[in-house]
Amino acid sequence: xxxxxxxxxxxxxxxxxxxxxxxxxxxxxxxxxxxxxxxxxxxxxxxxxxxxxxxxxxxxxxxxxxxxxxxxxxxxxxxxxxxxxxxxxxxxxxxxxxxxxxxxxxxxxxxxxxxxxxxxxxxxxxxxxxxxxxxxxxxxxxxxxxxxxxxxxxxxxxxxxxxxxxxxxxxxxxxxxxxxxxxxxxxxxxxxxxxxxxxxxxxxxxxxxxxxxxxxxxxxxxxxxxxxxxxxxxxxxxxxxxxxxxxxxxxxxxxxxxxxxxxxxxxxxxxxxxxxxxxxxxxxxxxxxxxxxxxxxxxxxxxxxxxxxxxxxxxxxxxxxxxxxxxxxxxxxxxxxxxxxxxxxxxxxxxxxxxxxxxxxxxxxxxxxxxxxxxxxxxxxxxxxxxxxxxxxxxxxxxxxxxxxxxxxxxxxxxxxxxxxxxxxxxxxxxxxxxxxxxxxxxxxxxxxxxxxxxxxxxxxxxxxxxxxxxxxxxxxxxxxxxxxxxxxxxxxxxxxxxxxxxxxxxxxxxxxxxxxxxxxxxxxxxxxxxxxxxxxxxxxxxxxxxxxxxxxxxxxxxxx
Amino acid sequence: xxxxxxxxxxxxxxxxxxxxxxxxxxxxxxxxxxxxxxxxxxxxxxxxxxxxxxxxxxxxxxxxxxxxxxxxxxxxxxxxxxxxxxxxxxxxxxxxxxxxxxxxxxxxxxxxxxxxxxxxxxxxxxxxxxxxxxxxxxxxxxxxxxxxxxxxxxxxxxxxxxxxxxxxxxxxxxxxxxxxxxxxxxxxxxxxxxxxxxxxxxxxxxxxxxxxxxxxxxxxxxxxxxxxxxxxxxxxxxxxxxxxxxxxxxxxxxxxxxxxxxxxxxxxxxxxxxxxxxxxxxxxxxxxxxxxxxxxxxxxxxxxxxxxxxxxxxxxxxxxxxxxxxxxxxxxxxxxxxxxxxxxxxxxxxxxxxxxxxxxxxxxxxxxxxxxxxxxxxxxxxxxxxxxxxxxxxxxxxxxxxxxxxxxxxxxxxxxxx
Ligand SMILES: [Zn+2]
Numbered sequence: 001x002x003x004x005x006x007x008x009x010x011x012x013x014x015x016x017x018x019x020x021x022x023x024x025x026x027x028x029x030x031x032x033x034x035x036x037x038x039x040x041x042x043x044x045x046x047x048x049x050x051x052x053x054x055x056x057x058x059x060x061x062x063x064x065x066x067x068x069x070x071x072x073x074x075x076x077x078x079x080x081x082x083x084x085x086x087x088x089x090x091x092x093x094x095x096x097x098x099x100x101x102x103x104x105x106x107x108x109x110x111x112x113x114x115x116x117x118x119x120x121x122x123x124x125x126x127x128x129x130x131x132x133x134x135x136x137x138x139x140x141x142x143x144x145x146x147x148x149x150x151x152x153x154x155x156x157x158x159x160x161x162x163x164x165x166x167x168x169x170x171x172x173x174x175x176x177x178x179x180x181x182x183x184x185x186x187x188x189x190x191x192x193x194x195x196x197x198x199x200x201x202x203x204x205x206x207x208x209x210x211x212x213x214x215x216x217x218x219x220x221x222x223x224x225x226x227x228x229x230x231x232x233x234x235x236x237x238x239x240x241x242x243x244x245x246x247x248x249x250x251x252x253x254x255x256x257x258x259x260x261x262x263x264x265x266x267x268x269x270x271x272x273x274x275x276x277x278x279x280x281x282x283x284x285x286x287x288x289x290x291x292x293x294x295x296x297x298x299x300x301x302x303x304x305x306x307x308x309x310x311x312x313x314x315x316x317x318x319x320x321x322x323x324x325x326x327x328x329x330x331x332x333x334x335x336x337x338x339x340x341x342x343x344x345x346x347x348x349x350x351x352x353x354x355x356x357x358x359x360x361x362x363x364x365x366x367x368x369x370x371x372x373x374x375x376x377x378x379x380x381x382x383x384x385x386x387x388x389x390x391x392x393x394x395x396x397x398x399x400x401x402x403x404x405x406x407x408x409x410x411x412x413x414x415x416x417x418x419x420x421x422x423x424x425x426x427x428x429x430x431x432x433x434x435x436x437x438x439x440x441x442x443x444x445x446x447x448x449x450x451x452x453x454x455x456x457x458x459x460x461x462x463x464x465x466x467x468x469x470x471x472x473x474x475x476x477x478x479x480x481x482x483x484x485x486x487x488x489x490x491x492x493x494x495x496x497x498x499x500x501x502x503x504x505x506x507x508x509x510x511x512x513x514x515x516x517x518x519x520x521x522x523x524x525x526x527x528x529x530x531x532x533x534x535x536x537x538x539x540x541x542x543x544x545x546x547x548x549x550x551x552x553x554x555x556x557x558x559x560x561x
Numbered sequence: 562x563x564x565x566x567x568x569x570x571x572x573x574x575x576x577x578x579x580x581x582x583x584x585x586x587x588x589x590x591x592x593x594x595x596x597x598x599x600x601x602x603x604x605x606x607x608x609x610x611x612x613x614x615x616x617x618x619x620x621x622x623x624x625x626x627x628x629x630x631x632x633x634x635x636x637x638x639x640x641x642x643x644x645x646x647x648x649x650x651x652x653x654x655x656x657x658x659x660x661x662x663x664x665x666x667x668x669x670x671x672x673x674x675x676x677x678x679x680x681x682x683x684x685x686x687x688x689x690x691x692x693x694x695x696x697x698x699x700x701x702x703x704x705x706x707x708x709x710x711x712x713x714x715x716x717x718x719x720x721x722x723x724x725x726x727x728x729x730x731x732x733x734x735x736x737x738x739x740x741x742x743x744x745x746x747x748x749x750x751x752x753x754x755x756x757x758x759x760x761x762x763x764x765x766x767x768x769x770x771x772x773x774x775x776x777x778x779x780x781x782x783x784x785x786x787x788x789x790x791x792x793x794x795x796x797x798x799x800x801x802x803x804x805x806x807x808x809x810x811x812x813x814x815x816x817x818x819x820x821x822x823x824x825x826x827x828x829x830x831x832x833x834x835x836x837x838x839x840x841x842x843x844x845x846x847x848x849x850x851x852x853x854x855x856x857x858x859x860x861x862x863x864x865x866x867x868x869x870x871x872x873x874x875x876x877x878x879x880x881x882x883x884x885x886x887x888x889x890x891x892x893x894x895x896x897x898x899x900x901x902x903x904x905x906x907x908x909x910x911x912x913x914x915x916x917x918x919x920x921x922x923x924x925x926x927x928x929x930x931x932x933x934x935x936x937x938x939x940x941x942x943x944x945x946x947x948x949x950x951x952x953x954x955x956x957x958x959x960x961x962x963x964x965x966x967x968x969x970x971x972x973x974x975x976x977x978x979x
Pocket of ligand 1: 680682683687688689690691692693
């Protein structure tokens with residue numbers, strides 16, 4: 001590990017100790033010797049050279065207090081509410097690898113949530129195997145998984161930092177973490193559930209048999225799906241209204257004297273509610289403290305990389321360079337380009353021009369699919385001079401930026417084709433722009449018309465628009481891929497336009513199994529599944545609004561200094 | 562009783578704030594026992610002055626300071642807002658975003674204008690003895706749920722001074738409720754949904770939640786006298802068609818042909834009810850139970866709450882004992898023991914009260930001399946018809962103080978165990 005890396009490691013240590021928005025980061029409570037206690041909170045100090053940062057030895061603090069003790073005390077349960085930020089020292093490479101693994105996990109959670117009914121056997125087994133593969137805690141009873149629990153803890157907090165930066169990122173993160181938590185909680189035995197709830201101060205008093213018998217008919221008429229005999233079988237808990245707010249609001253529980261009488265099956269909803277409220281509040285708090293971190297040039301690239309990064313091969317290096325001829329592009333744009341690139345290509349052909357954002361997004365994509373610099377120059381020039389740009393102006397004005405993209409000018413950075421995340425999250429198109437993600441940046445009605453003109457069947461369009469509504473833009477694109485390539489399940493998680501292209505080419509050239517004949521029933525199945533999971537995503541409309549309000553509003557509520 | 566003239570307000574308000582407004586009980590109420598430091602000082606008041614000049618974010622160091630200010634500027638209207646993180650009158654000096662509402666009573670605002678689609682006697686701001694029953698029902702339904710379901714204790718119900726009622730739920734715990742919990746409460750308490758484009762605004766299906774069952778029980782007590790006799794909702798083909806539009810097709814046609822044969826609304830209702838109840842008796846044997854009678858009762862009588870007033874912690878609501886600038890009536894507390902007898906038109910106006918003072922003052926001028934100002938004031942309102950209403954506020958405050966003492970005692974007893 002070189003000195004530069006070591007320096008950044010130390011910066012990260014500092015971050016833990018002054019975790020943004022978190023008041024009780026210092027676990028030992030000694031309050032001694034933290035000379036740069038304010039350094040993350042104060043903007044002006046952030047710009048100074050890292051070498052000048054002063055703090056006591058990282059080894060001297062925290063570790064001896066924490067790691068010498070019983071590890072099991074640190075993480076008594078296989079899942080957590082992530083209430084305390086990590087306090088230990090960690091290497092930069094571990095920081096990054098933990099973050100990447102959690103991002104992979106959350107991506108899987110997202111993609112499983114659309115492809116399968118939550119809590120179905122398939123969903124559960126696929127999620128379990130992903131957790132096992134990435135070495136996150138996956139078995140409720142394993143008590144010797146300190147490493148996995150630590151990884152779970154630290155990686156959650158790293159992504160929290162990266163994903164608190166915009167409302168959209170927060171919403172995505174919250175959704176995936178909620179789904180992950182829901183799954184892991186549901187895997188606990190009743191006994192462990194009870195223990196976990198006590199651990200997070202959510203233990204509720206079960207009502208006595210006598211009281212239950214007395215209230216039986218009211219419990220039955222208040223709780224949908226509970227016949228009198230089912231009331232007798234299940235335990236009911238007395239829960240404060242604030243903890244049962246969604247059930248209370250919808251009159252789905254019996255309410256008496258300021259308490260909700262909640263059956264055991266709905267306790268899960270209450271734990272989830274509580275977790276969502278805590279996490280959304282924490283994200284808002286972290287976001288509020290983030291400007292000071294964002295202004296820190298040493299940390300920002302790392303966090304941006306995480307929130308903009310995709311998982312998968314690096315498409316800047318293409319094995320197929322030079323294997324595509326310019327004549328093929330029109331046909332390829334229809335067959336194998338994702339919608340965003342197809343849109344850009346069409347706009348270029350129609351207008352003989354693309355504005356900067358479009359040139360960057362499309363140019364780098366073309367580079368990624370194998371266009372050489374010479375081909376790129378020829379391609380763009382041919383098209384531009386058909387419009388208002390003459391050859392001379394092109395050579396002077398535009399050729400530079402194309403060479404620049406290929407690393408032949410300026411900082412000589414070999415630019416990487418944009419990932420879906422980058423396209424979705426940054427630089428939204430404005431008037432006259434054709435770049436961006438059509439699923440994210442098009443008016444749904446226009447998107448619908450476009451899909452119709454591309455002969456996507458109406459049921460497919462509905463599915464795509466549902467996904468768009470749920471802000472699953474990449475999954476909408478994945479669905480588009482499936483529909484245009486006549487496959488049931490592409491079998492990978494789509495996160496890069498060049499990945500789309502590569503997979504499409506693989507499929508069309510016979511590298512993948514084409515759709516089987518039984519596909520019809522499979523299709524229906526899939527449709528039902530995704531719709532159902534979409535529904536479960538959006539069932540309590542009001543509680544979704546609450547989440548938004550929490551994200552936005554709670555921040556305001558906790559701004560008191 | 563002297564008729565009220567809005568033009569006389571500049572002359573009457575100084576008398577009102579000096580000799581009639583119950584400053585003492587009012588200050589005791591909003592200080593909440595002084596247990597929380599600065600609670601009164603952090604409270605927003607807002608005043609409407611002459612010509613709709615609106616002053617927000619007023620706050621005062623003590624009830625006495627508020628009293629002096631009221632007597633100085635004589636506002637046309639007083640609104641009460643939230644308890645804030647910082648003194649509201651200093652909100653401009655606080656770091657942006659740091660000034661936040663923290664607590665407030667849970668409030669409900671029920672306004673007669675929201676019932677225009679179901680009352681035939683009046684519309685918009687007008688009320689009469691007939692439709693006032695809707696407010697009585699609203700108070701009974703909501704108050705029952707507040708006490709029995711939500712377990713709250715301290716509710717101050719107030720006549721708004723014109724066409725509606727307000728409720729102030731003052732329990733310590735409730736004042737801390739989040740907007741989400743307040744909104745959830747309003748949703749729990751709401752059954753009538755949809756606007757002008759919705760014909761059927763109440764839809765019930767099994768299982769019927771106890772809240773609905775009990776609310777129907779409350780409405781039932783008033784329904785005959787109010788809706789069948791008073792509003793005569795089945796009195797003519799035009800009005801019964803409106804009701805039958807809420808009934809499922811299979812019952813509508815038979816009822817339509819039977820209704821003309823009956824004498825009045827009461828008989829027609831009996832017919833409808835009987836028919837629908839039979840479907841419920843037959844339920845379980847394949848028939849779908851129909852609750853059209855309940856749905857009609859609820860659509861015509863169930864309280865219609867304004868969610869925005871209740872949800873926002875920072876939302877303002879007209880203060881009790883504020884004068885309504887249009888009617889001159891004082892916003893007075895309602896006595897739930899005698900709610901059914903409450904007559905909004907009998908509520909004293911600022912002019913009638915001042916007139917009463919004049920009359921009483923002439924009679925007792927002699928004995929008053931030599932007494933101190935506050936003492937005289939206490940006796941002043943007692944000479945008027947405002948007295949029983951002030952007594953209601955005092956009783957409300959005393960009840961809260963008693964509860965607080967009980968709580969303190971309970972806590973010290975618990976500590977005594979050690
Ligand atoms: Zn009327």
